[in-house]
Amino acid sequence: MARSAKGPAATGLDASMQEAAQAQRQRFKYTDDEVIEKPFNWKQVLRLLSYMKPYRKQLVPMVVMMLLGTLTRLAAPAVIILAIDEAIDKGGGDKGLLLTYGGIMLGLYVVQWAANTIRIKYTNVIGQKVIYDLRQQLFEHIQKLSFRFFDKRPAGSVLVRVTNDVNSLQDLFTNGVVNLLMDCIQLIGIAAILLIWNFQLGIAVMVTVPLMFIVSGTLRKRIRFAWQDVRIKQSRINSHLNEAIQGMKVTQAYVQEKENYQFFDHMNTINKKSWDRASALNQTFGPIIEVTAAIGTLILFWYGSHLLQTNVITVGLLVGFANYIGNFWDPINRLGQMYNQLLVAMASSERIFEFIDEEPTVKESGRARMLTGIKGDVSFDRIVFEYEKGRPALKGISLEVKAGQSVALVGHTGSGKSTIINLLCRFYDPVEGAVRIDGQDIRDVTIESLRSQVGIVLQDTFIFSGTIRDNIRFGRLTATDEEVEMAARAVNAHEFIVSLPDGYDTEVQERGNVLSMGQRQLLSFARALLADPAILILDEATASIDTETELKIQEALKTLLAGRTSFIIAHRLSTIRHCDNIVVLDHGRIVEQGDHDALMRHGGTYHGLIEAQYRFLSA
Numbered sequence: 213m214a215r216s217a218k219g220p221a222a223t224g225l226d227a228s229m230q231e232a233a234q235a236q237r238q239r240f241k242y243t244d245d246e247v248i249e250k251p252f253n254w255k256q257v258l259r260l261l262s263y264m265k266p267y268r269k270q271l272v273p274m275v276v277m278m279l280l281g282t283l284t285r286l287a288a289p290a291v292i293i294l295a296i297d298e299a300i301d302k303g304g305g306d307k308g309l310l311l312t313y314g315g316i317m318l319g320l321y322v323v324q325w326a327a328n329t330i331r332i333k334y335t336n337v338i339g340q341k342v343i344y345d346l347r348q349q350l351f352e353h354i355q356k357l358s359f360r361f362f363d364k365r366p367a368g369s370v371l372v373r374v375t376n377d378v379n380s381l382q383d384l385f386t387n388g389v390v391n392l393l394m395d396c397i398q399l400i401g402i403a404a405i406l407l408i409w410n411f412q413l414g415i416a417v418m419v420t421v422p423l424m425f426i427v428s429g430t431l432r433k434r435i436r437f438a439w440q441d442v443r444i445k446q447s448r449i450n451s452h453l454n455e456a457i458q459g460m461k462v463t464q465a466y467v468q469e470k471e472n473y474q475f476f477d478h479m480n481t482i483n484k485k486s487w488d489r490a491s492a493l494n495q496t497f498g499p500i501i502e503v504t505a506a507i508g509t510l511i512l513f514w515y516g517s518h519l520l521q522t523n524v525i526t527v528g529l530l531v532g533f534a535n536y537i538g539n540f541w542d543p544i545n546r547l548g549q550m551y552n553q554l555l556v557a558m559a560s561s562e563r564i565f566e567f568i569d570e571e572p573t574v575k576e577s578g579r580a581r582m583l584t585g586i587k588g589d590v591s592f593d594r595i596v597f598e599y600e601k602g603r604p605a606l607k608g609i610s611l612e613v614k615a616g617q618s619v620a621l622v623g624h625t626g627s628g629k630s631t632i633i634n635l636l637c638r639f640y641d642p643v644e645g646a647v648r649i650d651g652q653d654i655r656d657v658t659i660e661s662l663r664s665q666v667g668i669v670l671q672d673t674f675i676f677s678g679t680i681r682d683n684i685r686f687g688r689l690t691a692t693d694e695e696v697e698m699a700a701r702a703v704n705a706h707e708f709i710v711s712l713p714d715g716y717d718t719e720v721q722e723r724g725n726v727l728s729m730g731q732r733q734l735l736s737f738a739r740a741l742l743a744d745p746a747i748l749i750l751d752e753a754t755a756s757i758d759t760e761t762e763l764k765i766q767e768a769l770k771t772l773l774a775g776r777t778s779f780i781i782a783h784r785l786s787t788i789r790h791c792d793n794i795v796v797l798d799h800g801r802i803v804e805q806g807d808h809d810a811l812m813r814h815g816g817t818y819h820g821l822i823e824a825q826y827r828f829l830s831a
């Protein structure tokens with residue numbers, strides 16, 4: 213009864229929850245675009261190894277130690293053979309000789325231990341340095357890449373290359389390459405010793421080797437795919453987690469926690485299943501290797517004892533063979549693992565090199581001059597620009613701005629206001645036409661000198677982790693504490709800064725979580741003032757400031773803008789009323805320009821926008 217009373221409601225709830233989870237699944241679409249492994253590619257391996265070149269000096273002792281370690285390991289069973297045959301078997305127990313062989317064995321182990329310790333030290337040092345260089349080179353290069361590059365990629369995928377992909381090469385450089393060489397030398401060495409010492413027995417005990425390679429190859433492949441699947445599932449969880457944390461406020465505001473939880477639970481379950489499968493497959497590998505190894509040992513003792521009885525081999529040789537065979541399977545096993553690791557590293561290095569080889573689309577010409585001591589005349593000469601081929605964002609913009617003038621850019625959303633600014637800062641280059649400052653095409657001047665003449669206060673004010681003082685000083689790193697404070701006072705930010713617990717030394721988090729939007733904007737004003745650029749851009753800069761702060765800001769802006777050419781993008785038209793020139797954009801074209809009074813008299817688009825805004829505010 214209890215069950216039937218509860219049943220329909222519970223079933224209904226379950227059904228609705230399942231529907232919600234299903235809807236969530238459809239909402240989150242993850243593309244597994246990152247290929248996890250790539251075929252072996254010699255060119256790429258050589259390119260990777262070239263990162264070791266600067267450390268040639270450390271490479272020499274490392275290789276010497278590696279050879280010494282491997283040779284001593286190969287020599288040890290040979291000494292056992294001699295000790296048994298010469299000191300125990302033949303001489304009927306020559307204690308002196310036995311002690312000598314014992315001493316040699318001890319010596320070999322000490323040398324082997326020392327050689328391995330020194331080798332590991334050198335490999336770690338070289339490996340870490342190579343990874344450091346690679347990460348540094350990658351980051352340095354990414355910083356140079358143009359906006360077009362970032363437009364095409366989500367921030368997460370760029371992040372993953374600098375972290376995960378570089379990390380996956382770390383193992384290869386710190387252990388992989390050296391172990392691979394050591395294992396190869398050991399395998400070839402053992403095979404050669406066995407065949408030289410007794411060809412027939414050598415062939416007999418190694419008869420299982422091809423079998424081992426086949427089993428190991430096939431199984432490893434399956435295990436590799438299973439682990440790849442785990443990585444894909446984990447990377448999905450990571451992307452979802454990233455999105456869930458970034459969008460936490462929206463999730464809570466729309467009360468979507470339960471749905472998010474269910475979706476996460478669904479992905480987590482899939483991940484667990486995938487992990488269980490891979491791990492179960494992995495566990496089958498050990499017994500298979502052991503069985504194959506046991507077959508080899510069985511053949512050794514069966515055929516070996518036969519050869520012993522017929523006096524073809526000695527007891528020492530049989531024991532020595534057993535010893536060598538014991539050292540034979542481990543390298544085979546490791547080589548399989550190494551091969552998998554190498555294929556994963558191939559994919560990671562390909563992704564890293566793809567970024568390193570990416571040329572910035574905004575390039576500096578070899579003859580670029582410094583742009584210094586400018587007046588601030590700006591001209592846009594018949595500019596055509598498109599972000600995506602065939603979809604022009606600017607369609608022939610011509611605009612003359614005299615030094616010291618303030619220009620407002622207005623127009624509907626998507627009309628091209630920010631694009632004009634992007635071209636002035638050379639974040640992109642126009643497809644046609646030219647942007648000039650004081651008559652110089654900005655493609656002929658160095659990017660650094662151009663951007664240091666152009667100050668920008670963006671709509672989304674970025675606050676870096678650090679103190680308030682550091683954040684203002686970002687405008688000019690050499691500014692003194694007094695200059696930082698003066699800039700803050702000039703834009704009316706000083707008052708709120710000193711009211712914070714540690715004043716100018718208050719620590720703020722990435723993106724300025726402890727500050728209000730208005731406060732963040734005031735800080736970025738101070739930052740721009742400190743930079744003292746000849747040309748200033750304010751992109752929606754006053755959008756988030758309340759009326760009282762806005763009055764303060766308007767006052768500060770007069771100081772900030774005095775003597776500078778300025779471009780102001782503002783949706784609130786009241787803030788740009790006093791600009792010298794108001795440029796009205798419509799679908800990438802200038803449709804009107806003039807001062808406020810002239811445009812109002814004209815009664816065109818601007819007049820319409822002012823009317824609409826007035827109606828909206830008084831509604």
Ligand SMILES: Nc1ncnc2c1ncn2[C@@H]1O[C@H](COP(=O)(O)OP(=O)(O)OP(=O)(O)O)[C@@H](O)[C@H]1O
Pocket residue numbers: 363599600605623624625626627628629630631632
């Ligand atoms: N990174 C980009 N990649 C592709 N298209 C873009 C990109 N940035 C802008 N666009 C497109 O270019 C056109 C102009 O955009 P722009 O950002 O200059 O408009 P806006 O006038 O500043 O708009 P808003 O007032 O909304 O900020 C729009 O159609 C927009 O969709």
